[in-house]
Structure formats: structure tokens, C-alpha cells
Amino acid sequence: MASIDLTLSEEQRALRAGVLEICKRYPGEYWRDLDARREYPEKFVTELTEAGYLAALIPQEYGGAGLGIREGGLILETINYSGGNAGACHAQMYIMGTVLRHGSAAQKREYLPKIATGALRLQAFGVTEPNSGSDTTKLQTTAIRKGDRYVVNGQKIFISRVLQSDLMLLLARTTPVDHVKRRTDGLSVFLIDIRNLKGFEVRPLRMMMNHSTNALFFDNVEIPAESLIGDEGKGFSYILDGMNAERILVASDSLGDARWFIDKAVAYSNQRVIFGRPIGANQGVQFAIARSHISTDAAQLMRDKAAALFDAEQPCGGEANMAKYLGAEAAWEAGNACIDCHGGYGYAEEYDVERKFRECRLYKTAPVNNTLVLAFVGEHVLGMPRSY
Numbered sequence: 001m002a003s004i005d006l007t008l009s010e011e012q013r014a015l016r017a018g019v020l021e022i023c024k025r026y027p028g029e030y031w032r033d034l035d036a037r038r039e040y041p042e043k044f045v046t047e048l049t050e051a052g053y054l055a056a057l058i059p060q061e062y063g064g065a066g067l068g069i070r071e072g073g074l075i076l077e078t079i080n081y082s083g084g085n086a087g088a089c090h091a092q093m094y095i096m097g098t099v100l101r102h103g104s105a106a107q108k109r110e111y112l113p114k115i116a117t118g119a120l121r122l123q124a125f126g127v128t129e130p131n132s133g134s135d136t137t138k139l140q141t142t143a144i145r146k147g148d149r150y151v152v153n154g155q156k157i158f159i160s161r162v163l164q165s166d167l168m169l170l171l172a173r174t175t176p177v178d179h180v181k182r183r184t185d186g187l188s189v190f191l192i193d194i195r196n197l198k199g200f201e202v203r204p205l206r207m208m209m210n211h212s213t214n215a216l217f218f219d220n221v222e223i224p225a226e227s228l229i230g231d232e233g234k235g236f237s238y239i240l241d242g243m244n245a246e247r248i249l250v251a252s253d254s255l256g257d258a259r260w261f262i263d264k265a266v267a268y269s270n271q272r273v274i275f276g277r278p279i280g281a282n283q284g285v286q287f288a289i290a291r292s293h294i295s296t297d298a299a300q301l302m303r304d305k306a307a308a309l310f311d312a313e314q315p316c317g318g319e320a321n322m323a324k325y326l327g328a329e330a331a332w333e334a335g336n337a338c339i340d341c342h343g344g345y346g347y348a349e350e351y352d353v354e355r356k357f358r359e360c361r362l363y364k365t366a367p368v369n370n371t372l373v374l375a376f377v378g379e380h381v382l383g384m385p386r387s388y
Contacts, residue, residue, distance in 0.1 A: 002305075002308040002309045002311070002312035002314055003308060004301075004304050004305055004308045005304075005308075006304075008074075012070075012071060012074060015067075015071055015074060015075065016074055016078050018051070018053075019048075019053060019074075019075050019078040019079065019082075020078055020082060022044075022047055022048060022051060022053075023078065023079060023082035023083075023084055024082070025047075026041070026043075026044045026082075026084060027083070028083050028352040030044070031083060031084055031085060031352070031355065032349060032350070032352060032355060034210060035209075035210045035355050036349075038206060038210050039210070040088060040161070040163075040164050040212050041084075041085070041088050042164070044084065044088070045088055045089045045164075046118070048079075048089060049089075049092075049117075049118035049121075050118060052064075052065055052116075053075050054089055054092040054093060054118075055115070055116035055117075056071055056072045056075055056093065057069065057072050057093050057094075057096070057097070057245075058096060058100070058112055058115065058116045059100070059112075062100075062108060062109075062112035062113050062116060063112070063113040063116035063117060064112070064116045068307070068310075068311040069245055069248050069249070069307045069310045069311055070304065070307035070308070070311060072093050072249055072252075073248055073249055073251070073252030073255075073303065073307055074252070076090050076093070076249055076252045076253050076256065077252040077253070077255050077256035077259075078256065079256060080253050080254075080255075080256025080257045080259075080260060081255075081256040081257075081259045081260050082256075082260075083260060083352060083356070085210070085359055086252075086253050086256065087160075087211055087253060087359065087362070088161070088211075088212070089123065090249055090250065090253060091122075091123050091124070091125055091160070091161065092115070092121070092122060092123055093245075093249055094242060094245045094246045094249055095122050095123070095124075095125050095169050095242075096111075096112065096115050096122055097241075097242045097245050098169055098189060098191075098229060098238050098239070098241070098242050099111055099112065099122075099169075099191060099229060100112065101238070101241060101242070102189070102229050102230040102238045102241070103191070103229050103230070107191065107226075107229070111167070111191065115167075120166045120167055121164065121165050121166050121167070122165060122166070122167040122168075122169070122191075123160070123161035123164055123165040124159060124160070124161050124162045124165040124167070124168035124169070124194070125159070125160075125168070125169050126141075126156045126159050126168050126169065126170040126171065126216060127139070127156070127159075127171045127239065128156060128157055128158050128159065129141060129154070129155060129156055129157060130155055130157045130215075134368070134369060134372055136171070136187075136236065136239070137177070137183040137184055137187070137236065138177070138183075139154075139171065139172070139173060139187070140154055140155075140173070141153065141154025141155065141156065141170075141171075141172045141173065141218060142154055142172060142173050142174070143170075143172035143173070143174050143188060143190065143223075144174070145174070145225065145232075147225075148224065148225050149222045149223060149224060149225055150174075150190070150222070150223050150224075150225060150227065150228070151220055151221070151222055152170070152172055152190075152218040152220075152221040152222075152223060153218050153219065153220060153221070154172065154218050155215065155216065155217055155218070156215070156216040156218075157215050157216075158205070158213055158214075158215075158366070159213070159214050159215075159216050160211050160212050160213050160214070161212045162194065162202050162212075162214045162216065163202060163204070163212065163214065164212060165194065166193065166194070166195055167191060167192065167193055167194065168191075168192055168194050169189060169190070169191055169229075170189070170190045170191075170192055171187055171188070171189055171235055171236075171239055172187070172188060172190065172235075173186055173187055173188075174186060174187070174188040174232050174233060174235075175233055180233075184236040184237070185233055185234075185236070186233050187233065187234075187235040187236040187239075188228060188229075188232050188233060188234070188235040189228070189229040189230065189235035189238050189239065190223060190227040190228055190229060191227055191229055192223045192227050197221060197223075198221065198222070199218065199219040199220050199221040199222070200216070200217070200218060200219075200221050201216070201217040201219070202214050202215075202216055202217075203215045203216075203217070208358050208361075209355075209358045209359045209361075209362060210359075211359075211362065243320070243368075244306070244310055244316055244317060244320040245310065245320075246367055247306070247320035247321055247323060247324040247367075247368070248303060248306050248307050248310060248316075248320050248323055248324075250324055250327070250328075250363055250367060251299065251302075251303045251306070251320075251323040251324045251326070251327035251328075252303060252327070253327075253363060254299070254324075254327030254328045254330065254331040254360065254363050255296060255299060255300055255303060255327050255330070255331070257331040257334070257335070257356060257359065257360040258292065258295075258296040258299070258327070258330045258331040258333075258334040258335075258360075259296065259334075260356060261292065261331070261334035261335050261337065261338040261353075261356065261360075262289060262292055262293050262296065262334050262337075262338070264338050264342075264351075264353065265289045265292075265334070265337055265338040265341040265342075266280070266289060268341055268342055268345075269285050269286070269289065269341050279341070285340070285341055288336075288337040288340060288341070289334075289337050289338075289341065291333065291337070292330065292333050292334035292337045293334075295326070295329065295330040295333050295334070296330040296331075296334060298326060298330070299323065299326035299327045299329075299330040302319060302322050302323040302326050303323040303326075303327060305319050305323075306319035306320045306322070306323040317376070317380065318376075318377060318380065318381040321368075321373045321376050321377060322373070322377065324363070324368065324370075324373060325370050325373040325374070327363070328360075328363040328364045328370060329364070329370070331360040331363065332360060332361060332364055335353075335356065335357040335360050335361075338353055338357075339353055339354070339357060372388075375387050375388050
């Protein structure tokens with residue numbers, strides 16, 4: 001049975017210390033400069049990769065560390081707690097899970113060791129489309145089998161880190177929706193090499209935060225048939241299978257953000273003196289920060305529960321979704337408390353609060369909107385009628 005450890009083990013503390021040591025070399029000025037120029041933290045991600053941290057969840061037989069999802073979450077949480085942005089690299093942990101769980105033996109031998117070392121970078125996940133949004137079964141990108149190849153046509157939107165990746169996991173429809181019994185059938189997953197891919201266009205989008213986001217266009221793009229992961233038409237279930245890991249890891253991003261905001265707010269409220277005393281002595285300031293701390297601790301417990309169930313290979317869909325929801329809400333609450341505490345300085349770039357505030361807001365919307373988390377819990381946890 002799964003059990004939750006309320007304290008970090010010696011190995012986990014060492015893991016966190018190692019990540020912190022790298023993060024110290026990339027202070028706020030580094031992230032602030034990249035944010036202003038909307039550039040990718042290439043140097044940081046490369047160092048993190050070379051140290052083996054982004055291969056934490058890849059089994060040792062393929063060159064990874066073979067650690068659990070809690071250790072993976074601890075790595076990402078530590079990056080955000082240090083003031084960085086794990087969104088630049090967190091997908092490297094969970095995207096490869098589709099290959100690990102559903103790829104052929106040959107595909108795993110070919111790709112996982114290279115992903116582990118950084119020889120190949122897999123950071124891009126092509127699912128969302130302009131006309132389907134969260135309704136994945138309605139996506140319109142097609143992949144039609146022609147001999148030993150598939151021909152891909154369609155568009156994707158809000159796809160991150162494409163220009164920083166060598167490979168992309170792509171979800172496309174291989175059977176028209178009106179030719180399948182269930183709308184979840186007929187979707188397939190492909191692992192494609194996007195380097196110099198003919199007919200493939202990437203258009204960067206300038207977003208509210210520096211997330212290396214793009215619109216993608218496929219115009220008769222030919223990919224080898226062996227790019228297919230698992231069975232044709234079963235891709236939707238493969239994608240769903242990896243979502244629990246994604247939710248737990250993104251919850252960890254949010255926890256790191258929340259801890260950063262709380263520490264920043266506590267430090268500032270203790271040293272900022274107005275009307276002859278520290279502003280932290282005022283309940284209007286103090287209580288908002290204290291509430292954020294309570295919310296964050298509660299979110300962490302749910303994240304740890306979800307991680308324990310996941311690592312024990314027990315069902316954790318409800319817990320993983322609730323962890324993502326609680327983490328995102330806690331970070332947003334803490335961010336607001338931190339800005340309120342800082343007053344005008346909270347909006348000044350040099351304090352990094354406004355940057356982190358923009359970054360943390362993403363996780364209330366993506367990779368799944370918190371309203372859809374509520375719908376999932378209502379239907380699948382509480383047994384209520386489907387609401388969408």
C-alpha cells in the first residue's frame with residue numbers, strides 16, 4: 001500500500017541540495033533578462049540536463065536515474081522555489097512517459113538513452129488546436145497512412161518549446177471521427193523528428209509569460225510509419241495514461257512558486273517599516289500571507305499523496321487532478337498576497353514578483369483548466385452527471 005512520508009529522506013535532501021546548487025548560478029537577473037527578450041534558458045536547461053536531473057524518471061536501463069514521481073516533482077519545485085521557471089524543461093520529464101509505457105522495445109532503445117543524456121531533446125507535445133481547445137477528440141490534424149509513411153496536415157496552437165526540441169510527440173487523427181464507434185477512437189500518437197522537416201512551419205507567439213510558445217502548421221508533412229507509438233487509433237488512451245504524471249509535476253511547479261512568493265512576502269513585510277512598525281505586524285498583511293501558507297501546505301499534502309499513489313502504481317486520477325488544482329490556486333493566492341505586501345514594488349521588474357506572478361497564472365489554465373479539474377472530480381470522483 002502507498003504511504004506518505006511527511007519528511008524528505010536523506011537521498012531526497014541531497015537531490016534538492018544538488019538542484020539548489022545549480023539554481024544559485026542562475027539568479028533573478030538571469031531569468032529577468034530572458035523574460036524581457038523572450039528567450040529560452042538554454043544554458044540553465046543544458047546544465048540541468050548534463051547533471052542528469054531531467055532524466056530522473058527514465059529507468060536506469062535506458063541511462064536515467066530511475067527515480068519516482070515525487071523526486072521528479074521535488075526537482076521542479078526546487079527550480080521554481082529558487083526563482084526560476086521549470087516550465088522551460090518540465091515536459092522533458094513527462095512527455096517521454098508515453099514512449100516508455102507504450103513505445104516498442106526498439107523505440108525505447110533508440111530514443112530514451114539519447115533523451116537521458118540530452119543528445120536528443122524531447123520538450124514539445126503537439127495536442128492543442130485552434131478549433132478544439134480542451135476537446136481533444138475534436139482535433140482536426142490528420143495523419144493518413146500512405147505506404148511506409150504517414151502524411152500529416154493540420155494546425156496546432158500554444159505548443160511550447162518546439163524550437164528548442166529535436167523531437168515532438170504528436171497527436172493526430174488517423175481515422176475520421178464519423179468512421180469510429182467512440183469519439184476517443186481513431187487518434188494516434190507519433191514521435192517525430194522535427195529537425196529540417198519539410199512542410200512543417202513554426203510561428204512563435206509572444207505570450208504574457210516567457211514560455212517559448214508557438215503555432216504549428218503541417219502541410220503534407222511526411223513522417224516514417226515507424227514514428228507511430230503503440231497501436232494506430234489508440235492514441236487518446238495513451239495520452240490520458242500520461243496525464244497523472246503531468247498533473248503531479250505541474251502541481252510541483254506551482255508549489256515552488258507559492259513557496260517563493262511566501263518567503264518573499266515574509267521577508268519584505270518584516271523589514272518594511274510604515275507608521276513606525278513593520279507592515280507584517282498588521283493583520284491585513286499578515287493574515288493574507290498566513291492563509292497562503294496554509295493553502296500551500298494543504299496542496300503539498302495532496303501532491304505528496306498523489307505522488308505516493310502514482311509511485312505505488314495505484315489509481316491516482318482524482319488525487320493528481322486535485323493536486324494540480326490546489327497547487328495552482330495556492331500559487332495564485334500567494335502571488336496576490338506577495339504583490340499586495342510589496343505595494344508598488346510588487347510591479348517593479350527588479351523585484352521579480354511580477355514575472356513570477358505572470359508565470360504562476362498559467363497553471364490555473366494549462367495544461368488543464370481548473371474548471372475541467374472540477375468537472376473531472378464531479379463526474380469521476382463524486383459520481384455526478386457529466387457536465388460538459
